[in-house]
Structure formats: C-alpha cells, structure tokens
Amino acid sequence: MNSTGHPLRMYMKEHFPFFLFIFVLFATGIVFGAVLVGALTLEQREEMARHLAAFAATVDQGGGFNEGASFQQAVILHLKWLGLIWVLGLSVIGLPLVFALDFLKGVLVGFTVGYMVSVYSWDGVLFAFVSVLPQNLVIIPAFIIVSVAATLFAIHLVKARVVGREGSLAGAFWRYTATALFMVIALTGAALYEGYLSPELMKQVAPRLLSVFSIL
Secondary structure, three states: OOOOOOHHHHHHHHOHHHHHHHHHHHHHHHHHHHHHHOOOOHHHHHHHHHHHHHHHHHHHOOOOOOHHHHHHHHHHHHHHHHHHHHHHOOOOOOHHHHHHHHHHHHHHHHHHHHHHHHHHHHHHHHHHHHHOHHHHHHHHHHHHHHHHHHHHHHHHHHHHHHHOOHHHHHHHHHHHHHHHHHHHHHHHHHHHHHHHHHHHHHHHHHHHHHHHHOOO
16 A cells, blocks of 8 residues: 555645635635525515526527537636636735635625525525536636645745745746646536536426426
8 A cells, every 4th residue: 555645635635724724715705605695685686586587498498508609618717717816826915815716706606506596496406506516516626726726835935035945936836837737627627517518407407497487
C-alpha cells in the first residue's frame, strides 16, 4: 500500500482549513439565497412563476434549445467566472473579492433551488435536480479548488515579498495556473451536461411544472 496516499487526498488534507473555509462560504451563500426567496413579494413570485412556466412550456414543446449554442454559452460563462477568480487571486488585495464571488455563487444556487421548491414543491425539487444541481456538483468543487489555490498563492506572494524568494513565487504561480487550467476540463464537462443532457431531462419534467402552474 502506498504510504503517501493519493496526491489529491494529501493535498486536501494538508490544506483542509482553507477548503473548509471556502466550503462554508458557499454553504452560507446557498442558505442566504434560499432565505432571500422568502423576502419576495407575492407579485414578484407570480411574475417569476410566469417566466418559469413559459420556459417550461418552451422546453415541453421541444423548442428554444440549440445544444451547441447552449454548450458554448455555458462554457463561456464558467470560464469567465473561473478566469475572474484566477485574476483576482493574483494579488492579495483581490483575495477578498474571490471570497465574495464564492459567496455570490452560493447565493445564486440557493435562490434558484429555493424558489423552485417554494413554488413547485416536490416538482420543483425534481426540476432543480435535472436543471441546476448536477452541473453544480462539478462547478462548485472546481471553484472551491481554484479559490483555495488562489488563497495559497496569496500566501506565497506575501512570503516572497517578505523573504525575497522570487523563485519560490514563480513556482507557486505555475502551480496556481496549472490548477486553474485543470479545472477548465471539469467545467467543460459541466457545460456538456448543461448543453446536451440537461435539456433532454428537463423535457421529461416540464409537463409536471406546467400542471402545477395551471392550478396556482
């Protein structure tokens, strides 16, 4: 048996406090987003329900989806978010904004799922399960990993300036960049699901949402 263990497992164990901190940020954002649903007025809920019902009707009729375009849009969105985290992580002053982005991502997921559940109950859970949750099981861990890498790079940046070891900083930069590039693969996989698989699954669930909306 390998006494050193899996490199990723060892990496996460070594930097567990950072992973825990970023995870808590996401989780807090998700809870906050779900709570925000309760702050919506009745008019806002009804307006959003109409938009969601119109979307479900479009899906049910098999229109409104271009798989290639959906995949491309999802890839661009995820890579913009990832790129922003990477750029902000290049400086110590940008690190709080990385944390803010992590929290915001959690809010968006929590609000989306919370709204669907509050309006459509179990049918909303089912729709969220096929349209929101699967890709975020990849996207959120990918952003957590890159955010931790950004935190570690910021620490190296401070150490390099204090100690004056530029070689150590260069190595940290390339590790940070390599981590971000590796996460591009994961995010591309999530975009493939969003572009090609999720629309097909949503077609199976859309009629249930429409039946619920008709009695609201």
